[in-house]
Amino acid sequence: DTAVSQTPKYLVTQMGNDKSIKCEQNLGHDTMYWYKQDSKKFLKIMFSYNNKELIINETVPNRFSPKSPDKAHLNLHINSLELGDSAVYFCASSQDRSSTNEKLFFGSGTQLSVL
Amino acid sequence: GDSVTQMEGPVTLSEEAFLTINCTYTATGYPSLFWYVQYPGEGLQLLLKATKADDKGSNKGFEATYRKETTSFHLEKGSVQVSDSAVYFCALSDRGSGNTGKLIFGQGTTLQVKP
Numbered sequence: 001d002t003a004v005s006q007t008p009k010y011l012v013t014q015m016g017n018d019k020s021i022k023c024e025q026n027l028g029h030d031t032m033y034w035y036k037q038d039s040k041k042f043l044k045i046m047f048s049y050n051n052k053e054l055i056i057n058e059t060v061p062n063r064f065s066p067k068s069p070d071k072a073h074l075n076l077h078i079n080s081l082e083l084g085d086s087a088v089y090f091c092a093s094s095q096d097r098s099s100t101n102e103k104l105f106f107g108s109g110t111q112l113s114v115l
Numbered sequence: 116g117d118s119v120t121q122m123e124g125p126v127t128l129s130e131e132a133f134l135t136i137n138c139t140y141t142a143t144g145y146p147s148l149f150w151y152v153q154y155p156g157e158g159l160q161l162l163l164k165a166t167k168a169d170d171k172g173s174n175k176g177f178e179a180t181y182r183k184e185t186t187s188f189h190l191e192k193g194s195v196q197v198s199d200s201a202v203y204f205c206a207l208s209d210r211g212s213g214n215t216g217k218l219i220f221g222q223g224t225t226l227q228v229k230p
Contacts, residue, residue, distance in 0.1 A: 004158070041202055041223035043159075048217065056217055090158055102208075104151075104218060106158030 003027050006091045006107035013081055014115055021076045021110045023091030031055075032074035033092040033104070034066060043090070049074050078112075086114045117142040121205050121221035128195055128228050136190040136224045138179075138205035146207040148172075148181055148188040149218065153202040162190075162203070195228045202226070 006023045013019055025032060033056070034046040048056035049068040063079045078085060088109045094102040122137040140148065147166045151159040163172030168183035177192045188205060205221040 041225070043204065043220040043223070045217055045219075092158075103161045103164075104159070106160070108156070108158045 002107075004091055004093055004105050004107040006089075006110055008110060009108065010111050010113075012113045012115065015081055015083060017081050018077070018079045019081060019112070020078070021089055021091075021112075023074050023076070023107060025072055025091075025093040025105070027093060027095075027105060028072075029093040029095050029105070030071055031094045031096065031102075032068065032071070033094075034074065034076050035090040035092060035106075037088040037090060037109070039087070047074075047076075081112075081114045083114050086112055088112070117146065117207060117209050117219050119205050119207055119219055119221035121203075121224050124202075124223070124225040126224060126226050128226070130197055130228055130230050131194045132228075134190070134192040134195045134199075134226065136203055136205075136226070138188045138190065138221060140186050140188065140205075140207050142186075142207055145183075146209070148179070149206040149208075150177070150179055150188070150190050151204040151206060151220075153204065153223070155201070159204060195226070197228045197230055200226055200228045 004025045031050045033048045037043045046060050047066045051071050052068045065077045068074045088111050090109050091107040092104045118141045149164045150162040152162045153159045163174040165172040165181035171180045179188050179190045202223045202225050204223045206218045209217040
């Protein structure tokens with residue numbers, strides 16, 4: 001029973017294409033996140049949703065659009081993919097955004113390679 | 116803004132050696148501090164945390180103490196095992212973001228333990 005699952009695990013695509021990464025959590029959490037990890041392992045938040053409401057939107061190109069159909073799902077759609085988008089994308093969730101002591105639960109990542 | 120700085124890796128140790136991974140932070144106010152671990156091919160997992168000054172977080176033989184005077188949260192383990200080989204991330208909760216649950220991560224430190 002995977003707590004936070006994301007698909008696909010690997011995604012190889014050409015520049016200019018549009019792709020989506022899906023994320024689902026079965027923990028009953030209210031808050032979900034997308035993080036980007038670059039080739040040097042540096043991890044940075046992109047978006048966060050709380051009960052389907054966008055609460056964090058970092059400086060990310062508007063080619064990236066998150067969508068949360070319900071609080072258990074947070075998908076990431078990327079338009080017009082560029083070489084620099086190649087990275088590992090992690091989905092995460094937490095019970096409640098209001099506590100700064102919250103533990104994040106991470107998915108196993110989606111490795112995106114743009115050729 | 117808030118930030119986290121970790122020692123450069125990779126750190127290579129022999130089994131049963133003592134481990135220290137340095138972490139310092141810059142923050143307004145009093146953040147909570149975390150260590151996350153990422154095993155190969157997996158997402159991050161919370162290793163330990165501390166929520167206020169002088170708190171010590173501990174788990175699986177790892178320890179870290181919240182030092183406000185030196186703004187540090189160094190990770191230590193007395194005797195490492197090959198199975199501890201992973202990437203370790205220091206992080207702080209961004210209270211300046213209005214309790215959004217946002218974590219700011221350091222750049223990660225790769226630990227390699229040889230038998």
